[in-house]
Amino acid sequence: MLAERLIGPGTVHPILKLVVQRIALGLLLLWAVSLLIFLGTEALPGDVAQAILGQSATPEALANLRESLGLNQPSYVRYFQWLGGILTGDFGTALTNGQDIGQAIAQRLGNTLFLAACAAVISVPLAILLGLIAARYNGRWPDKVISGVTLSTISLPEFVAAYFVIFLLTQVIPIFQPVAMVFPGMSFWERLNAVALPVIVLVLVVLAHMMRMTRAAILNVMQSAYIETAELKGLSPMRVIWQHAFPNAIAPIVSVVVLNLAYLVVGVVVVEVVFSYNALGQYLVDHVAKRDLPVVQAVGLIFAAVYIGLNILADVIAIIANPRLRHPK
């Protein structure tokens, strides 16, 4: 059915065509990124064998290690081996401790996703609500307070926001623990309690962008003629926004929300380090410091894939939500 519709150019639904195009473009981009990550690190000065053995290594030891790591093969051969391995779920082994990277990632990916999901569940409704309120009281004090506070959180890097929150919530008002430890045996509620602080920080970091863009999207819709009609009919301002402006602003808001979830990818890396939270970002930063290239390449590719995936999702939602594309000409 799908294939049938894809064959003839005249018979394909325009939305389907755009979506397929966008996904294909995303996959192409991901492939180019894998090339960038692998060959980019190859082309830079620096030698993996030297990095493992240190400056004082003898030339023979270096040559032996290069041989056993397969570094003597041309880089394109190693690229295809690496890519083939990743596509079949084999990420190779870490240089520093010889552990299987795939397993290490599998253990930590869940923790990262748990943290990001908690942050998303709280920040998305909150951002939309605050955006609605700011748009309702546009230019008056609730708008100014919300916009002012979010403007200052935008200018803070994640770790600075994190330490302000830690200081406030563990010292000034002591209600939380400053480290977020999760163990395999913990119950769901214990986990939730453990990640409370990092989640608050992540919410703060993404909330500002999301709220400001929601506000802008609603204000943009508020200039339409049908909003003026609704206002002149005598509807209450909140009702105008909720029933007339919001449904028309959903498409831009949804794509803003998804784009900001992609933003979480960067925030998560820093916040995990701040709270010593054992997950993927912490794993990445640790192994950059240890110069463990295979781990960095693998985790970097995963972060890039998530980021690109969310961006594709945002575009696809925007395409589907555009009613002009719903009916073929």
Place this chain on the structure above:
Amino acid sequence: MKMPLSALIGLILTGAFVFCAVFAQWIAPYPLDAVTGGVWEGPSDAHWLGTDTIGRDILSRLIHGGQITIFVALASSLISFGLGSFLGFLAAVRGGWIDQGLSRIVDLMMAIPSLIVALVVLSVLPLNLTVLILVMGFLDATRVFRLARAVAMDIAVMDYVEAAKLRGEGQSWIIFREILPNALSPLVAEFGLRFIFAVLFISTLSFLGLGIQPPLTDWGGMVKENKDGLIYGKSAALMPALAIALLAISVNLVADWILSRTTSLKGGRGA
């Protein structure tokens, strides 16, 4: 034109930060690495902001660290600016495969967060000031490229550029004498934003332990050194964090003002 209060505050604070950075060696009460007190002492006459994790004066380290932070951020934003705007202008003027090639490379680099790219790259490169500045400048050049290309595209179709081309002027004349002066005002406002981005970026890298290496220090590194004190209620880590926040906000205020000024000059919708 009257200067709004917020821009004035921003300008004064930014000026104060730059002044402290330039004259750090003379202003700072103690040298960078001198241990002059106990561990995590509170504020006193001898140490206005207290002492850090091994008893060094926090105010002195803040001033010295500010010098490094501002220097690295300034150097990398100059590089990103020079490189990005030159290539952006070039892409706009030449068009064709140069434009296509450069634009696709930039698309690729912007398809993943720059922190992730920086982490991947820094796992191979040696960690020193030059490498950090180059990596940051190079990564950030992508954003300047997009802006410069868009601005130059508009200018490149103007009559005076056409006239210069017909006069037989070379490519570099068109870029530096026709496009650059007319593209300058939006680019200057952008410079402030790029500078702030660089400050936040170097602070984050140093905080992760992958930026400025000891014995040198910067604000991000100072937060990292003193972060354990927070558990015992010692606020030493908050001072550099506060400095980062204050610098970011004050430069933002100035950049906002310049941006609104330049848009109103061009008859745009700016305030």
